[in-house]
Amino acid sequence: MSLQGKVAVVTGATRGCGRAIAVELGRAGATVYVTGRTTRETASPLKRPETIEETGELVEAAGGEAVVVRCDFTSVSDVDALKARIESEVDGIDILVDDVWGGDMYFHFDAPFWETPLEDALNLTHNALDTHLIALHKLLPLVVARRGLVLEVTDGDNDDYVGAGLPYYLAKCGIRALGRALGVELKKNDCVGLAVTPGFLRSESMLDHFEVTEDDWRDAVGKLAPVDFKISETPYLLARGVAALAQDPDVARFAGQTLASWTLMKEYGYTDVDGDRPDFGRWLTEVRNAGKDPLTTPPDDFR
Structure with a gap:
């Protein structure tokens, strides 16, 4: 429980990496603001069944x-209210994990950018980039007060383009860029900033997309799933690395830097929850x- 007495804020903690990160920080002893x-x-507009209350219950079940x-991190007033609440309850933030995404409704991987709706591109970047800027602008003063750690969550550990569509690429490169910039800017205040990324994620929405569960996900390989x-x-896997970094x-x-889940796994010597x-x-x-045949x-050999 080495994070006992520490305060963490996880944005986008409803599901996926945000939920898992909140749980693992709680398991390590932190008080976690689940947002x-x-x-x-x-x-939310995504109409997913997961809720922040469920995440909170998982955090407490893990000991946090x-x-x-x-x-809603697209709303400045919402983030102002979150900041005010944190300030009224604690004297700063030790760990800020910026995991907002909200772009699932707006990306198009299988069509040329100029043939997709411009409104979708603008909505994706608004949900994926503006939200991070709003969160950082409002919450960084509370991180500086505690000489804390900021982690930006992205997709991919380099800027190679892999055909995921221009808006998606812009959003994820932008988050890596924030990690690089925060590494320089926060150092001036004795804080640390960087970015982290998962690999091919078996999130709740991904399992639903491929019509499998965590128990039978291998059945989708080469069929519904690549x-x-x-x-x-x-x-x-990423969440345990975040807890180790903290x-x-x-x-x-x-x-x-941008650190991948597999890099963190090797650095800190842990496994995924299934032992892989x-x-x-x-x-x-x-x-x-x-160019090998997958x-x-x-x-x-890779697990």
Whole structure:
């Protein structure tokens, strides 16, 4: 419980990596402000069933203290209210994990950008980038007060374009850029900033998309899901790395970098919740980028 007495804020904590990160920070002893749009009374435009109350219950079941606050990070007034509440209850933030996304409704991977609705592109970047800027502008003063840690959550550990569509690429590169800039800017205030990324994620929405569950997800590989899905990971692979970073007294050595779940897994020596050690980065390098046939490549060599 080395995060006992520490205060963490996780944005976008309703599901996926945000939920898992909140749980693992709570497991390590932190008081976690669980923030997001979907509550048991109010659904977000994504219409997903997960709620921030459920995340809070998971945090407390893991041994942490959860403070559940509905907050739409596209709304400056909502974030102002969140800041005011935090200031009224504690004297700062030790760990800020900026995991807002909200772009699932707006990306188009299979069509040229100029043939997709411009409104979708603008909505995606608004949900994925403006939200991070709003959160940082309002909450960074509370991080500086505690000489804390800021983690920006993105997709991918480099800026290579892999065909995911221009708006999506812009959003995820932008988050990595924020991590690099925060590494420089926060150092001036004895704080640390960087970015983190999962690999091929078995989130709740991804499992639903491929019509499988965590128990039978392998059934989708090569059918509804691409072959790369066999090197997928739960949100907890990244979450355990985030908890390790938050407890690392020498975390400043990573300032400005983008660290992948597989990199953190090897750095801190942990596994996914199912005991696997999926190395999606090595899979990309040694199979996909090397031109090998992923269908005939044994996945166990990369787990």
